[in-house]
Each structure stands twice: as C-alpha cells, then as structure tokens.
Amino acid sequence: MLNADNQSLSKGEGRWQLVTLLTRPFAAFGRAAIRWISNLGASAVFLFLAILKIVRPKQGPKILQQVYFIGAKSSMIIMLVGLSTGMVMGLQFYRALVKVGAEGAIGTLVALSLVREMGPMLTAIMIAARAGSAITAEIGIQRISEQIDALDTMRIDPLRYLISPRIAASIISFPLLTALFDLIGIIGGYISAVLLMGANAGTYLHRVQVSMEMKDVTEGFIKAIVFAVIVSTVCCYQGYFAHMRTDSHGANAVGLSTTSAVVLSCVLIMVADYVLTSLLI
Amino acid sequence: MDTPLIEFKDVTKRFGPRTVLERVNLKIYEGQVTTIIGLSGSGKSVLLKHIIGLLKPDEGTILFKGQPLTMMNKNEKAASLAQISYMFQDNALFDSMTVYENIALPLRETTNLKKVEIDLRVTARIDQLELDDAANKYPSELSGGMQKRAALARALVTDPKIVLFDEPTSGQDPVRKNAILSMIAKYQRKFGFTAILVSHEIPDVYFISNRILALYDQAIVFQGTPEELENFDHPFKEEVILSLEELQEELTGLYSKRQFKVRYHVQLNQKTLGETYSVVVFTLAEMDAIIASFGHEAAQEAIRSMGVYIDKHFGARGGFSTRRDTNEFVTMLPYSDLIEVESMLKDFIDDFQEQGIRGIRAGVRKQAASEGCVEFAILAGIAQGQPIGEIEPVIDSAKHRQKEIARLRCDVRR
Numbered sequence: 279m280l281n282a283d284n285q286s287l288s289k290g291e292g293r294w295q296l297v298t299l300l301t302r303p304f305a306a307f308g309r310a311a312i313r314w315i316s317n318l319g320a321s322a323v324f325l326f327l328a329i330l331k332i333v334r335p336k337q338g339p340k341i342l343q344q345v346y347f348i349g350a351k352s353s354m355i356i357m358l359v360g361l362s363t364g365m366v367m368g369l370q371f372y373r374a375l376v377k378v379g380a381e382g383a384i385g386t387l388v389a390l391s392l393v394r395e396m397g398p399m400l401t402a403i404m405i406a407a408r409a410g411s412a413i414t415a416e417i418g419i420q421r422i423s424e425q426i427d428a429l430d431t432m433r434i435d436p437l438r439y440l441i442s443p444r445i446a447a448s449i450i451s452f453p454l455l456t457a458l459f460d461l462i463g464i465i466g467g468y469i470s471a472v473l474l475m476g477a478n479a480g481t482y483l484h485r486v487q488v489s490m491e492m493k494d495v496t497e498g499f500i501k502a503i504v505f506a507v508i509v510s511t512v513c514c515y516q517g518y519f520a521h522m523r524t525d526s527h528g529a530n531a532v533g534l535s536t537t538s539a540v541v542l543s544c545v546l547i548m549v550a551d552y553v554l555t556s557l558l559i
Numbered sequence: 560m561d562t563p564l565i566e567f568k569d570v571t572k573r574f575g576p577r578t579v580l581e582r583v584n585l586k587i588y589e590g591q592v593t594t595i596i597g598l599s600g601s602g603k604s605v606l607l608k609h610i611i612g613l614l615k616p617d618e619g620t621i622l623f624k625g626q627p628l629t630m631m632n633k634n635e636k637a638a639s640l641a642q643i644s645y646m647f648q649d650n651a652l653f654d655s656m657t658v659y660e661n662i663a664l665p666l667r668e669t670t671n672l673k674k675v676e677i678d679l680r681v682t683a684r685i686d687q688l689e690l691d692d693a694a695n696k697y698p699s700e701l702s703g704g705m706q707k708r709a710a711l712a713r714a715l716v717t718d719p720k721i722v723l724f725d726e727p728t729s730g731q732d733p734v735r736k737n738a739i740l741s742m743i744a745k746y747q748r749k750f751g752f753t754a755i756l757v758s759h760e761i762p763d764v765y766f767i768s769n770r771i772l773a774l775y776d777q778a779i780v781f782q783g784t785p786e787e788l789e790n791f792d793h794p795f796k797e798e799v800i801l802s803l804e805e806l807q808e809e810l811t812g813l814y815s816k817r818q819f820k821v822r823y824h825v826q827l828n829q830k831t832l833g834e835t836y837s838v839v840v841f842t843l844a845e846m847d848a849i850i851a852s853f854g855h856e857a858a859q860e861a862i863r864s865m866g867v868y869i870d871k872h873f874g875a876r877g878g879f880s881t882r883r884d885t886n887e888f889v890t891m892l893p894y895s896d897l898i899e900v901e902s903m904l905k906d907f908i909d910d911f912q913e914q915g916i917r918g919i920r921a922g923v924r925k926q927a928a929s930e931g932c933v934e935f936a937i938l939a940g941i942a943q944g945q946p947i948g949e950i951e952p953v954i955d956s957a958k959h960r961q962k963e964i965a966r967l968r969c970d971v972r973r
Binding site: 336420423424425427428430431432433434439 | 611613637640641643644645647649651652653654664665667668669713717
C-alpha cells in the first residue's frame with residue numbers, strides 16, 4: 279500500500295516536473311510581458327505627472343536652460359546630418375529619375391521625403407543619441423549619488439525640478455530642429471542634384487515650392503512632437519529609475535540605462551513613425 | 560520628561576522578505592543630540608529615512624510632537640517635515656553647482672524670497688561655517704571636511720528645527736572624524752537645533768551626545784545617556800560596542816573609557832586596605848579659541864598631541880589614561896601617592912613647557928587653515944582615592960582642584 283502511494287506520488291511529481299519544463303519558456307515570456315506592461319504603465323504615469331508640473335512657478339529659466347542644451351547645442355550636428363542626407367538623396371534620386379526621364383521631379387521627392395519622413399525621424403534619432411544619452415547619464419548619476427533623494431529631503435519635487443523642464447524643452451526643440459534639418463536637407467539636395475549633377479535649378483526650386491502643402495509640414499511637426507515626448511520620457515525614465523535595475527548596480531546600472539535609453543528611443547521612434555504615417559497619410 | 564519631538568511606536572519595515580525594523584520604539588527629545596548606534600546594515604539609515612519621510616513604515620506609527628504623521632492632513636505633514644534637514648553620508652551635493660549654488664538651492668526652489676534676501680542668508684551660512692574661500696568652487700574641488708561643511712551649510716540654510724546626520728564621519732581620518740563631531744556639537748549649541756546622528760564612532764560620539772539609541776536585531780534595545788549605556792547589560796554591548804570600540808582610542812591612542820574602567824578595577828582589586836592611588840585630570844582649556852582661530856581640525860590635532868604626550872609621560876611611570884570628554888583626560892596612577900604625583904606633575908609641567916606644548920603648537924600649525932594668534936591653557940588637578948570607594952568622586956575632586964599648569968601665549972607661526 280505504502281509502495282503504491284509512493285509510486286503514485288512520484289508519478290505525480292514527475293508529471294508536474296514535465297509540465298513545469300514545458301511551460302518554462304512561456305512563463306519567462308509571460309514575466310517579461312508583465313514587466314514590459316508594468317514599465318509602460320509606470321512611464322505613462324511618469325510622463326503625465328511631469329507634464330502637469332511643467333506649468334508650475336519657477337520653471338521658465340530651467341526650461342530655457344534645457345532648450346539651450348537639447349536644442350541649441352544640437353543644431354550643429356543636425357545641420358551636418360541634414361546636409362549629408364539631402365545631398366545623398368539628391369544624388370540617388372537624380373540617378374534613378376534620369377533613367378525614366380523624370381529628373382524634373384527631384385525637388386518634389388527630396389522635399390516631401392525630408393519634410394514627411396526623414397527630417398522628423400533622423401532629427402529625433404540624432405537628439406536621442408546626443409542629448410538623450412546625456413540626460414539619462416546625468417539623471418542616473420544624480421540618482422545613484424543620492425542627489426535626487428537630497429531634493430526630496432529639501433522638499434524640492436524631483437519630477438518638477440529635473441524631469442518637467444527636459445520634457446518641455448524637448449517638445450519645443452524637436453520641431454525647431456526638424457525644421458532646420460528639412461531646410462538644410464533641401465539645400466543639400468540642391469547642391470548635389472543641381473550644382474553637381476546638373477539638374478535644372480529653377481525646376482528644383484519650383485517643384486519644392488509647389489509640391490509641398492501645409493498638411494505635409496504639419497505631419498512632420500506632429501511626428502517631431504510625438505518623437506520629442508518619446509525620447510524625453512524614455513531617457514528621463516531610464517535615468518530616474520537606474521537604481522531599480524535588477525541586472526546591475528551603481529555606475530554599471532547608469533551605463534546600461536544610457537544604452538537602453540538610446541536603443542529603446544530609436545526603436546520606439548521607428549514604430550511610432552510607421553503608426554503615425556499610416557494614420558496621417 | 561516632556562513630550563518627545565519624534566516618537567516611533569511599534570514601527571516595522573520590510574523590504575521584500577527581509578525585515579529591517581521590527582516593532583521599533585524610540586523617543587527623541589527637542590534640543591538634544593541623539594545618536595543611533597548599531598552595526599553596519601542594521602537599519603540605522605532606514606530608520607533616519609522614516610523620520611524625514613523618505614520611507615513609510617509597513618506597520619506602526621511615527622509621532623511628531625505627539626501627533627501621528629498618518630493623522631495629519633497634507634499641509635500639516637508638509638509643515639512638520641519642512642522643519643527637518645538631512646545630511647547625507649556622502650553629502651549628496653550637486654556636483655554641477657558651486658558651493659554657493661548648492662546652499663542657495665533650497666531657498667531658491669522652496670521659498671519666494673527675493674534674490675537679495677537669499678544672498679544674505681547664504682552668505683551668512685557661508686561665513687558661519689568658514690566656507691568663504693570655497694563659495695565659488697565645485698564640490699569636487701574641496702577636501703572631504705569642507706564638503707561636509709558645505710553639506711551642513713545647505714542643511715542649515717532653511718533654519719531647520721531638526722537635522723539628521725547619516726554617518727557624518729564615515730571615511731574620515733581620526734582627526735577629521737573628531738573635527739566633524741565637534742563641529743556638529745558646536746553648531747548644535749550655536750543654532751539650537753535637535754541633532755539626530757547615525758554613527759559608529761564609539762566612544763567619540765559619546766562626548767557630544769545627550770542620548771544614545773542602540774539598534775540591534777531590528778529593534779531599539781537601549782535608550783538613555785552614554786553613562787547609562789556603560790551599565791547596560793545586553794548582548795548588544797558584547798557584540799556591537801566591543802566590536803566597534805577600538806582597543807585604544809583612534810584619536811589619542813589612549814585607552815577607551817571601558818578599557819580604562821576594566822584596568823582600574825583590576826588594579827584596585829589587587830590593592831589592600833589602607834593603600835591609595837592617585838588621579839590626575841587634565842583639561843585643554845579655551846578650545847573654542849583654537850577652533851575660532853584655526854578651525855576644528857587644528858583643535859582636534861591639539862587634543863591628539865596632548866593625549867599622546869600625557870600617555871608618554873605617565874605611561875612610563877605605571878599610569879594609564881583615557882579621554883573623559885572632548886577636551887579632558889584622566890590619568891590613574893595606581894602606585895603613587897599625592898606627594899609623588901605632585902612631583903611627577905612638576906616634571907611633567909617642565910617637560911611639557913619645553914616639549915609638549917611645542918607638539919601641540921606644531922599640531923595646530925599643521926592643521927590650521929589660516930595663520931594667526933591663539934592663546935590657550937592646560938589645566939591639571941590631582942586627587943587621591945582608596946580602593947574601597949568609587950573612582951568617579953575622586954575624578955570629580957581632582958577636577959575641582961584643577962589649576963593652570965601651562966599656557967601657550969601667542970603666535971603659532973613661530
């Protein structure tokens with residue numbers, strides 16, 4: 279009797295182990311999904327609270343300071359990437375269009391591609407790489423060196439003091455930098471297509487002017503604002519909660535958070551770009 | 560006793576499965592220096608973070624002036640917590656801001672004071688904490704001691720009623736440790752705030768504390784004066800105090816109070832009725848003058864030099880010494896009567912005038928942040944005791960008989 283009981287017990291245990299073995303990959307997936315959703319929820323609350331605190335007193339100078347850091351100090355790199363992108367597009371489109379005898383449409387192609395797609399996306403990626411990484415690292419170091427706790431003890435709201443100005447400054451800077459990128463890109467296209475490849479200057483400028491509607495510019499700006507919210511939230515959130523990472527601690531956690539912030543920003547920019555394009559088109 | 564300023568009633572805190580504080584009960588009184596002692600990782604900082612509101616208890620109540628924090632409305636709670644400042648273990652100064660900006664930050668962000676008023680208050684704190692030369696420097700350009708002073712200035716700029724110090728002396732050398740503790744004691748007296756310290760510095764912290772709280776095994780096992788802690792019979796004493804207490808005091812190299820006590824008990828037990836022993840009490844007077852002229856570190860260096868010299872001189876004659884207070888030393892001479900001690904003291908004075916005081920002067924000069932003039936005196940008093948009685952009345956009697964035995968007139972530069 280005892281033997282039979284033991285046998286049935288070990289059979290039951292064996293079956294349970296088999297079930298555990300088979301479901302383990304799904305359990306890991308489930309845990310990751312729960313973690314992802316909970317992070318998404320936390321980020322949404324984080325963003326909501328930070329946006330609420332933008333309009334509190336004494337925020338003006340801090341926002342202006344961040345506009346200088348995120349916006350003004352990124353303008354050189356944005357101009358460089360804009361010029362290079364425009365020039366490459368001018369060259370590639372010219373070579374493709376000349377084959378079908380439609381090189382007159384080059385201005386249209388360069389302008390619309392830049393204003394609708396390339397401008398907002400590349401600007402956002404460049405700012406994520408330059409300013410976003412710096413934001414994550416700075417806030418992350420402030421977190422691990424207890425500077426954020428010190429703000430709490432001084433009754434200074436860290437969200438109001440550190441996060442809100444950065445989100446506001448990003449919302450101001452991204453569309454402006456996108457406009458700069460578009461303008462320099464169109465000039466880049468002109469240099470390569472007209473000055474180097476010999477396309478007609480008047481046609482290029484005329485096509486740029488007539489093919490672009492206000493709707494295209496608005497679409498580009500809407501994307502820029504959405505990307506600004508994504509990049510600033512992701513970068514601030516990663517830095518602010520660098521101490522909560524389970525895979526590392528201290529300076530290592532700040533390093534990993536900075537990498538995560540840039541990678542996640544880029545991925546989310548691309549996903550959001552597709553979603554927005556399909557909605558706005 | 561009055562209503563405690565802060566009281567914990569059965570406070571429990573857990574982090575996941577780990578219980579850090581279990582049914583903690585404690586009382587902190589207004590205007591006192593209260594020190595929380597305990598081993599590393601025993602939850603002392605967690606306890607402090609509950610006081611400032613950075614952490615909330617899972618169970619139990621925290622009362623502020625007799626009123627539970629949980630029963631207060633948002634404004635009352637904010638007003639209560641606004642009276643508290645916190646000085647972090649690693650200072651937590653903003654490294655991208657100058658010392659001036661760090662000190663001005665809480666005023667700029669939490670008050671509607673005009674720029675001129677903020678400037679006045681910040682400048683006053685900078686002056687009081689002797690940070691004039693550091694005002695426009697970044698924290699990374701300052702020494703550890705100056706960073707502590709900058710953090711203290713930031714903590715005090717809002718005129719708090721309570722200041723919490725989380726291990727203020729960690730990572731400092733013995734001279735600087737004592738300098739920081741004496742600085743806290745000095746400013747506590749000057750500004751009248753209630754100080755709550757977390758510290759390992761036994762016995763040095765006894766000299767500045769009115770009350771000691773001992774955190775052991777997730778609970779407060781002792782609350783009382785440093786003197787009462789001496790008579791406290793609990794495993795805490797064996798495991799914590801003895802492990803924290805160095806065999807000899809770090810600053811002076813003398814015996815700690817406990818070792819001194821053990822040694823005199825051993826000596827007295829060996830004596831027969833009718834035999835006597837003698838006690839000398841030394842005081843480095845006008846400590847405040849040294850601090851005012853040369854800073855805390857120079858004053859601690861002077862104490863250290865004096866302790867070393869007393870030990871050297873009387874140790875060779877069978878005596879042993881301890882530091883009794885910040886600036887007071889007790890030497891016990893078990894084999895000498897009053898006449899012999901008087902003659903020893905005479906030799907000591909001659910020696911001290913010739914060499915010892917030079918050592919103190921050199922110590923002061925070594926640590927002094929500025930050059931200048933100082934005048935301070937060494938006092939000494941002798942008393943005789945018998946093995947049947949307690950030593951404390953003999954020490955008190957020696958203290959009453961103290962007179963000036965040496966004086967450093969002026970000019971430490973020479």
